[in-house]
Amino acid sequence: MIEVVGLSKARAGVTALADVDLAVRPGEVTAIIGPSGSGKSTLLRCVNGLETFDSGSISIAGHRLGPGPQPPRLLERVRRDAGMVFQQFNLFANLTVQENVALAPRVVTGISPDDAARRALRLLDRVGLAPFAAARPATLSGGQQQRVAIARALAMEPQVILFDEPTSALDPAMSEEVLEVIVDLARGGQTMVVVTHDHALARRAATQIVELVAGRVTRVGPPR
Amino acid sequence: MKTMSTPRTVSCAALVAGVALVIAAADGATAELDEVRARGTLVWAADQEGGGPHVFLDPERPGSLTGFEVELADMIAAELGVQARFQQGQWDRLPLLLGRSVDCVINGIELLPERKRDYACSRPYFAYGLQLLARRDGPLASIEQLAAAGPGGRWRVGVLTGSAAEVYVRSRHDLEVDVIGYDGTIDSLEQVQSGVLDAAMMDDCIFNFYADRFARLRAVGRTFAGGYYTVLTARDTPRLTAAIDEALGRLIADGRLKALYDRWDLAGRQQILALRDAAEIPVAGRRSLRQLAADTLPMLLAAAGMTLLLACVSFPLAIAAGLAVAVGRLYGPAWLARLLTASVEVVRGTPLMLQLYAIFFLLPKIGLALPALVAAVAGLALNYSAYESEIYRAGLKGVPLGQFEAALALGMTKWQALRHVVVPQAVRLVMPPVTNDFIAMFKDTSVCSAITVIELTKRYSVLALSTGRIVELAVITAILYLAMSWPLSLLSRRFESRQERGE
Numbered sequence: 001m002i003e004v005v006g007l008s009k010a011r012a013g014v015t016a017l018a019d020v021d022l023a024v025r026p027g028e029v030t031a032i033i034g035p036s037g038s039g040k041s042t043l044l045r046c047v048n049g050l051e052t053f054d055s056g057s058i059s060i061a062g063h064r065l066g067p068g069p070q071p072p073r074l075l076e077r078v079r080r081d082a083g084m085v086f087q088q089f090n091l092f093a094n095l096t097v098q099e100n101v102a103l104a105p106r107v108v109t110g111i112s113p114d115d116a117a118r119r120a121l122r123l124l125d126r127v128g129l130a131p132f133a134a135a136r137p138a139t140l141s142g143g144q145q146q147r148v149a150i151a152r153a154l155a156m157e158p159q160v161i162l163f164d165e166p167t168s169a170l171d172p173a174m175s176e177e178v179l180e181v182i183v184d185l186a187r188g189g190q191t192m193v194v195v196t197h198d199h200a201l202a203r204r205a206a207t208q209i210v211e212l213v214a215g216r217v218t219r220v221g222p223p224r
Numbered sequence: 225m226k227t228m229s230t231p232r233t234v235s236c237a238a239l240v241a242g243v244a245l246v247i248a249a250a251d252g253a254t255a256e257l258d259e260v261r262a263r264g265t266l267v268w269a270a271d272q273e274g275g276g277p278h279v280f281l282d283p284e285r286p287g288s289l290t291g292f293e294v295e296l297a298d299m300i301a302a303e304l305g306v307q308a309r310f311q312q313g314q315w316d317r318l319p320l321l322l323g324r325s326v327d328c329v330i331n332g333i334e335l336l337p338e339r340k341r342d343y344a345c346s347r348p349y350f351a352y353g354l355q356l357l358a359r360r361d362g363p364l365a366s367i368e369q370l371a372a373a374g375p376g377g378r379w380r381v382g383v384l385t386g387s388a389a390e391v392y393v394r395s396r397h398d399l400e401v402d403v404i405g406y407d408g409t410i411d412s413l414e415q416v417q418s419g420v421l422d423a424a425m426m427d428d429c430i431f432n433f434y435a436d437r438f439a440r441l442r443a444v445g446r447t448f449a450g451g452y453y454t455v456l457t458a459r460d461t462p463r464l465t466a467a468i469d470e471a472l473g474r475l476i477a478d479g480r481l482k483a484l485y486d487r488w489d490l491a492g493r494q495q496i497l498a499l500r501d502a503a504e505i506p507v508a509g510r511r512s513l514r515q516l517a518a519d520t521l522p523m524l525l526a527a528a529g530m531t532l533l534l535a536c537v538s539f540p541l542a543i544a545a546g547l548a549v550a551v552g553r554l555y556g557p558a559w560l561a562r563l564l565t566a567s568v569e570v571v572r573g574t575p576l577m578l579q580l581y582a583i584f585f586l587l588p589k590i591g592l593a594l595p596a597l598v599a600a601v602a603g604l605a606l607n608y609s610a611y612e613s614e615i616y617r618a619g620l621k622g623v624p625l626g627q628f629e630a631a632l633a634l635g636m637t638k639w640q641a642l643r644h645v646v647v648p649q650a651v652r653l654v655m656p657p658v659t660n661d662f663i664a665m666f667k668d669t670s671v672c673s674a675i676t677v678i679e680l681t682k683r684y685s686v687l688a689l690s691t692g693r694i695v696e697l698a699v700i701t702a703i704l705y706l707a708m709s710w711p712l713s714l715l716s717r718r719f720e721s722r723q724e725r726g727e
Contacts, residue, residue, distance in 0.1 A: 050629055072637065080635035090630035094648040103644055104634035149630075156634055 001026045001160055001191050002047060007056035009042065009215075016042045017053065018215045024160070024193055024208070029186045031206035031223070032195045039215040040195040044162050047193070048082045049075040061159040080108060083153030087165035089145040091137035091152070098124065098133040101152045108156070116155075123151040127181050143174025150181055161185070163194040167201060179204065257304075257463040260327055266301040266308050269322075270331035271315035273408040274384070277433040277488050278332045279310075292488040293330050296349065299480065300330075300455070303471035314407065316386030316689060319343055322458040328468065329456040332427060334388035337508035339456065342692035344465040345505075346455035349472050349481070350490075351498035352427040353447025354389050356381075359416060360442045364423055367445045373400045374422060380404060382412030382424040382676075386689055389425040392449050404596065404676045405686075411585065413438050418588035429490060452502055513696060520687050520697060527683030528704045534597075534669040534679060538604035539662050545605060546612025547651070551642060553613070554620055564613075571610035576671050579603050584675035600672040608665055615657050619650035659716035663709045680704060 004022035008015075017039045024030045032040045045051040047058055049070055058065040061081035063074060092100050101120035105111050111119075124130045127147040129140075137145055146166055153161050166182070167175035179201050185192065186205050196202060202209055203223050211219040260266055270279040272289060282290040289310060301308035313321050318329045322343065334352070335345055358364040363375055370379050378400045383390040385405035393403050404421065406412045412424040413431075417440055428447045435441075455472070457465045475481040476499060482492035511519065549568065553561045571579070580603040587594060594602065623646050631641030673682035684701040688694045 048633060050633065075632075076635050076637060079633055084630075084633035086626060086630060086633075088626055090624075090626035092627060092630070092645050092649075094645065094652065104631075104636060107640050107644060108635045152634070 001028070001061060002193065003059040004043070004047070005057050007043070007046060007053055007058065009039075009046065009051070009053040015215050017046070020056070020212070020215070020217055022210060022217070024191065026159075026191050027189045028207050029190075029192045029194065029205050030208045030210060031202035032193065032210045032212060033197060033199070033202055034212035034218075035197070038212045040212050041164050042215075043212065044084075044164050044193065044195045048079050048084055048162055050084075076108075080156055081159045083156055083158035083161040085146070085149050085153050085161065085163045085166050087168050089137070089142070089149045089169075091145055091148055093137060095137075096133065097129065097135050097137060097140070097148050100137065100148060101155045104152070105155050120151070120155060123154050124148070126154075127151045141174060142170045143177040146170065146174075146178045147181055150178070150185075154185075160191040160193065163192060163196070165195055165197075167196065167198050175201075255327055255464075256461050257467050260304065260306060260464060264306050266297070266304055266306050267311050267325060267327045268297045268301075268308055269311045269313045269318045269326040269329045270297075271313055271318065271408075274315045274331060275408060275410050275430065275434070277429055277490065292484060292490065293332070295484055295487075296475075296481075297330050299475055299484070300468055300471045303474060304467055315384065316407075317685065319456055319689065320694070322456060323460075327457065327461075327464060332453050333456050335452045335454040335505050336388065336391065337506050338690055338692065339454070340505060341508040341510065342459075344457045344459050344462070346457070346465065346468045347472055348452030348454055348499050348502045350429075350453040350485075351450060351495055351502070352388075352429060352453065353450035354392060354425055355428040355431050355447050356423055356425050356444040357413070357416060357431055357438075357441050358423040358444050359419070360440055362422065364444055367448070370399045370401055370423075376422070378402050379422045380420070382406055382415055382421045384409050384412070384426060385682075386686060387426070388449075388451055389427070391690075393425055405678065405682075406676055407674060410434065413441065414585060415588070416441055418593060420588055420593045432489075452499070452505075511691065511693075516691060516693055516696060517700070520691065521700070523687065524680065524683055524697075524700060524704060527678055527680045528708065530677065531666065531669050531679040531705075532708060534600055534604060534672060534677070535662065535666045538601045538669075539608065539665055541601070541605035542608035542665075543612050543616075543658060545609035546614075547616045547647070549609060549613035550616035550620055551647070553617060555638060555642060568610045568613055571606060572614075576603065576607045576668060577674055579607055580671060580675045596672075596676045599675055600669075600677045603675075604665060604669065604672070607668075608661065611661060612658065615654045615661070616650060619654035620646060622653050623649045655719040656716055659712060659719060663712045663716070666705070666709050666712075 002022065002024040004020060007017050007020040009017040020043060022043070032043065034040050042051060046053045047060060049065060052068055055067050060078055063078045063081070065074070065078065092103065095103060098117060098120045101123055102113070102116035105119060106113055106116040121130060121133060124133055127150055129144060129147055129151070132140060132144065137148065140148065163182070167178050170178065175198065182192070182194070182201070183205050194201065194205065206223050209219070209221060209223050210217060255263070270293060272279050272281055277291055278293045279289055279291040282288050294310070297308040311321065311326050315331065318331060318333070319342070322329065333339065335348055339345055356367050364379070379402070381393060381401045382404050383393060383406070385407060390403065390405060393399065393401060409426050409430050412421065412426070413434060415421045416424045417438055423444065431443060455468050457468065476496060482496050485492035485495045549564050553564045580600065583594065583603050584596065584599040627645050627649065628641055631645040632638070636644070669679050670681035672679055680701060684697055688697045691697070
């Protein structure tokens with residue numbers, strides 16, 4: 001599903017990623033752990049083209065990304081197949097909860113607004129937030145917002161979902177809500193890559209742990 | 225909100241009343257003859273934009289004024305034993321300078337009943353006739369043709385705003401003409417030549433003077449509806465007025481005035497004969513306040529409608545263009561961003577008046593003659609788009625980057641992300657400053673009078689001068705402006721409070 005080979009990236013002369021290899025098979029949940037500034041998020045953002053890299057290559061869902069800027073059309077296809085969930089949720093502040101989930105299917109895949117709305121409601125139900133469909137994101141708790149963000153990513157039916165520190169901005173109770181959703185997705189066979197320093201999350205959801213220190217992979221293996 | 229509006233309304237009314245008092249009080253500060261003599265200068269007002277042969281910049285000696293009235297002012301001042309000093313003013317507002325910085329107005333001011341009512345008028349010093357002018361290759365061959373619509377509908381006739389030509393042609397309700405007022409006579413000649421106007425009407429001496437420069441134009445028929453020029457003084461300086469009258473009498477009697485007109489090729493002998501036989505002009509009556517309101521309110525309301533139209537059509541165009549420019553600068557390719565940045569600087573760095581002039585008077589020279597209203601809307605929209613683009617740029621930058629990234633991460637193109645996510649948020653963010661600019665545009669529409677669009681301020685100025693009721697009409701006009709901008713202020717404050725509540 002994902003094959004990262006020899007990925008290196010430097011920012012302002014400082015090494016961010018050094019010769020990183022990573023393989024993610026379908027149905028696998030990979031947790032990328034490591035201290036702050038170790039390059040975890042950078043690696044994840046390179047995988048869906050939000051950042052460029054200097055050398056190496058990334059294969060993802062049948063697409064291949066090379067070093068440097070990539071053509072916009074390629075990036076759009078990669079991102080359609082690789083959903084992303086951010087630490088700060090980044091729900092669209094100008095739209096309701098339901099519109100947040102329905103927007104991309106409508107404008108990117110071009111399904112009808114009615115179908116998009118129906119699908120959005122189903123996904124909101126799956127993360128337990130159907131009653132909040134008409135609410136504005138700002139009125140929801142952090143945990144609820146992150147669940148909406150997951151529903152938004154699912155709406156594109158991605159082959160893999162990338163999570164960038166999904167629980168770091170949440171208190172323990174709200175983290176638990178989000179974790180349950182992720183565990184539920186894992187049971188359903190959803191391929192996921194989760195950047196986190198929440199060891200509970202890594203332990204309960206991951207089938208593979210990758211540890212990154214100072215931009216280098218220091219450990220790959222099953223959870224202990 | 226409700227409790228706030230009452231004291232504000234009161235304070236606005238107090239402001240209007242205060243301004244009116246200041247205007248009324250300023251009339252007291254007029255210099256009488258002895259003050260003029262003590263000072264040693266006679267300050268006379270004219271508009272060098274009005275052109276020749278009256279007062280204009282000397283092409284031989286750039287920077288200095290010439291014209292038969294420049295010489296006449298020198299001669300009158302010499303008769304009073306003082307030096308003449310020139311004061312520039314806009315032609316249709318020259319009389320307003322009397323009693324401020326100016327002792328008299330000498331600039332082809334026609335002797336009309338309304339002028340005699342509002343100002344002191346000297347004995348006539350020059351006789352003029354009105355002349356109609358058109359293109360040599362145009363369809364207009366006689367003034368009688370104006371009574372029926374021309375090949376392009378109603379005839380479009382340009383006049384100098386506030387001139388006798390304007391008064392005359394507006395009073396001829398039997399003519400199928402649209403009268404368009406200009407701030408300078410040359411402007412109207414230019415516009416006849418470029419085909420924007422069918423004809424222009426002005427004092428004969430003006431066209432005689434410029435005939436060579438506008439060789440493609442010709443006089444249509446003979447002169448008609450003539451009259452006299454007078455030196456205007458304030459009503460409360462009778463001794464100055466009398467001294468100017470006596471000075472003119474001596475200049476006429478000893479032949480110096482005839483010599484002056486002969487030097488300027490203005491048929492001195494005919495002038496002196498006409499002045500000798502000048503008939504007494506009656507003084508116009510003063511209307512009651514009720515009558516004044518009844519006579520002027522429909523025109524002021526129509527002009528307020530024009531102000532509304534200009535702002536309400538121009539502003540949406542300005543924000544659409546401003547938004548496009550802001551998006552282009554932030555998200556477009558580098559060459560486009562540089563081009564747009566340069567354009568914004570050019571538009572922001574030049575006055576609205578100049579832009580309107582360029583669109584209205586210069587574009588016809590390259591074959592693009594826009595009607596005045598279209599030119600006004602284009603100019604306002606262009607000017608404001610530069611300012612709005614800066615506001616939207618700040619708004620777009622104020623939307624967190626995460627919003628844009630989240631949209632991209634769902635597979636949206638850059639433009640889809642902007643359209644559905646970033647721009648809607650930016651637009652909401654800048655609602656208060658944008659509404660504020662809308663209010664500002666309401667007031668800036670008055671600049672459009674420079675390109676012949678009659679909006680509220682221009683209509684006020686014309687009516688105030690023709691009726692002499694400067695203060696009363698100022699109050700009515702101010703109230704009309706407030707009535708238009710007040711709802712917008714409320715709207716702007718509502719946006720702000722909504723934003724503070726975080727909706």
